[in-house]
Structure formats: C-alpha cells, structure tokens
Amino acid sequence: MDRQTFAWRAVLLDFDGVILESNAARTEGFRRLFSDHPASAVEALVRYHEANGGLSRYHKIEYFFREILKRDVSPAERDRHAARFSALVKQTVIDSPYVPGAxxxxRRKHPFSMHLVSGSDQEELREICGRLGIAASFAGIFGSPTPKIRNVCGILAAHGYEAGRTVLVGDSRNDLEAARANGIFFIARAPAGAAWAADGDAxxxxxxxxDRALETIAGRSV
Known part of the structure; x- marks a missing residue:
C-alpha cells in the first residue's frame, strides 16, 4: 500500500492504561472487593488480573471463584460482585491522571474515527467518559461483558472499516490478541523491553x- 495515499479509517483505543492511568485503581478494587477472603487467594487473583489486562471483571470474578476458591459461582452472584466492584472503583478511576498526551x-479533530474498546464494564465506561467530558470524541464506546475480540469484530463490520486501515492501541497481550484475531494493526503502550509488545507493530x-507511531506503520501490511 502506498504510504503517500494511505489514510487510517479508524483508531481503536483501550481505556485503562491508554487513556487514564487507572490500572492501579482496578487492582485495588479487586483487593477491596474480596477483602473478606483469604489474602493468599486475593493476591492470586491480583496476579491473574495484572497478567490479563483486557479481560473483563466478569471473567476475573468467575476465575476467582472457580479456579482459585474451587467453587461455582452463579451468574447472579457474579453480577452482584461486578456491580459492587464498579461502585468501589468508579470515582477512583475518574480521579486517575490521564496518560500523557491522551x-x-x-479531544483533537482527526481524519479518522475513534472508538474506545475496553475490558471494563460498558455502561460504567460510558458514564466515566461522560463525566470526563470525552465521550463525544468517540464514534463508539464498547466494553464488557462482550469480549474485546467480539467488540472489535463488531466495529469493523458495523462501519465497514478495512482491517488494513484500522489499528488498536492497547497495553496488554490480550489487546494484542484482539487485534491479531481481527487482522488489524496493533500499537502497544508498554515500557521498553516488554516482551509481549515486540509482537505488535509499534x-x-x-x-x-x-501520532509518530501511526505515521511509521502507515501503509505496511498487517
């Protein structure tokens, strides 16, 4: 593809760790949510949470009960925990600083559409973006319980975006996998030396x- 005539159609962005420095707020939320459980079990969940950014709280709550506590959890119980998690973290997330440049x-005008695609709860995310005054910047704001891979697929289908002109910006391997599963570009927001980030495009x-990263990979093959 000729870089001189290339134009991005859509930039999809994760939220926690890409728009706001809010990953720590989510981590502390899990500690508070399950503070009445054994500390060793809670820390096992925290390790899983930190290694699997991009997966929803619904998935992580189920993982906590089924894989760590070794007991079943009903959808209703899972949803109650998810609602309490939202109540615990929402204001702390809103108070988190922006990632530099985010x-x-x-808020800038762009020649492409922007969408938020997060593992965070969709309704919570839309409320947070509204309170931050950035909701109108995005053509769509999508989150859990729909998995990120499916949300990305849905955005491409609904808007007719070409995969080769669409990029996802994320801060985890799960974000990378969502991009690759849909055949789109991926830019990692990650520290230098992060092994998983080397599998992305920038x-x-x-x-x-x-802006520089978008310019650098423009016109490449996915």
Whole structure:
C-alpha cells in the first residue's frame, strides 16, 4: 500500500492504561472487593488480573471463584460482585491522571474515527467518559461483558472499516490478541523491553508518541 495515499479509517483505543492511568485503581478494587477472603487467594487473583489486562471483571470474578476458591459461582452472584466492584472503583478511576498526551489526542479533530474498546464494564465506561467530558470524541464506546475480540469484530463490520486501515492501541497481550484475531494493526503502550509488545507493530511510552507511531506503520501490511 502506498504510504503517500494511505489514510487510517479508524483508531481503536483501550481505556485503562491508554487513556487514564487507572490500572492501579482496578487492582485495588479487586483487593477491596474480596477483602473478606483469604489474602493468599486475593493476591492470586491480583496476579491473574495484572497478567490479563483486557479481560473483563466478569471473567476475573468467575476465575476467582472457580479456579482459585474451587467453587461455582452463579451468574447472579457474579453480577452482584461486578456491580459492587464498579461502585468501589468508579470515582477512583475518574480521579486517575490521564496518560500523557491522551486528553489532547482524544479531544483533537482527526481524519479518522475513534472508538474506545475496553475490558471494563460498558455502561460504567460510558458514564466515566461522560463525566470526563470525552465521550463525544468517540464514534463508539464498547466494553464488557462482550469480549474485546467480539467488540472489535463488531466495529469493523458495523462501519465497514478495512482491517488494513484500522489499528488498536492497547497495553496488554490480550489487546494484542484482539487485534491479531481481527487482522488489524496493533500499537502497544508498554515500557521498553516488554516482551509481549515486540509482537505488535509499534510501541509507545505514552500517547505523546501515538501520532509518530501511526505515521511509521502507515501503509505496511498487517
């Protein structure tokens, strides 16, 4: 594809760790949510959570009960825990600082569409973006319980975006896998040396480097 005539159609962005520095708020939320359970079990969940950014709280709550506590959890019980998690973390997430460059990038006019695609609860995410004053910057805001892979697929289908002109910006291997499963580009927001990020198309320290990364990979083959 000729770089001189290339144009991005859509930029999809994760939220926690890409727009806001809110990953720590989510981590502490799980500790508070299950504070009445054995500390060793809670820390096992925290390790799983930190290794699997991009997966929903619904999945992680089920994992906690089924894989760590070794007992079943009903959909109703899972949803009650998910609602309490939201109540515990929402304001802390809102109070988290922006990733450097994220607020300006989100509010700027672009020649492409932008969508948020997060593992966070969809209704919670839409409320948070509304309170932050950035919701109108995005053509769509999507989250759990629908898995990220399916949300990305749905965005491509609904808008007719070409995979080769669409990119996902994320901060976890699960974000990378969602991009690859849908045949789109991936830019990792990750520290230098993060092994998983090497499998993406570009790496940035923060969103101050996103314009350059988009320019660098424009016109490549996915």
């Amino acid at each position: 607020r300006k990038f989100a 790496r940035i320290d923060d969103l101050l480097g996103l």
